[in-house]
Amino acid sequence: MDQLNLITSIVGTPTAEELSIVTNEQALKFMKSMAFKPRVNLAQRLPNVSAAGADLLDQMLQFDPRKRISVADALEHPYLATYHDASNEPVAKSVFKADFENFEMDKAKLRQLVHAEIESFHPELRQP
Numbered sequence: 001m002d003q004l005n006l007i008t009s010i011v012g013t014p015t016a017e018e019l020s021i022v023t024n025e026q027a028l029k030f031m032k033s034m035a036f037k038p039r040v041n042l043a044q045r046l047p048n049v050s051a052a053g054a055d056l057l058d059q060m061l062q063f064d065p066r067k068r069i070s071v072a073d074a075l076e077h078p079y080l081a082t083y084h085d086a087s088n089e090p091v092a093k094s095v096f097k098a099d100f101e102n103f104e105m106d107k108a109k110l111r112q113l114v115h116a117e118i119e120s121f122h123p124e125l126r127q128p
Helices: 002-011 025-033 053-058 071-078 107-121
Strands: none
Touching: 002 025, 053 071
């Protein structure tokens, strides 16, 4: 709930159309009960950021992921012009899948994963 409050304090209260993508009933009920919050004007909120920087950030900070700027378009944005090099920005041939996130995580599993990560950098710590 705190995260949703923080998000909406910047991006504003989602519209009915934007809420249509929320599948968690508890989150949806909570969001429908929230008081209206207007979208923050990032140029005013961040006065030291260039107009191009505020524009890019505004396009990235959209509640509805369908309305967010794409990576390809972000790379073409004037704010990133200095860093943009189309000849050195490969595009993945397949969709990235975070299948590793699709399992139950408990304290024992987390401990096991952290230990395995440490051992990958320090093999001398492996125990038989």
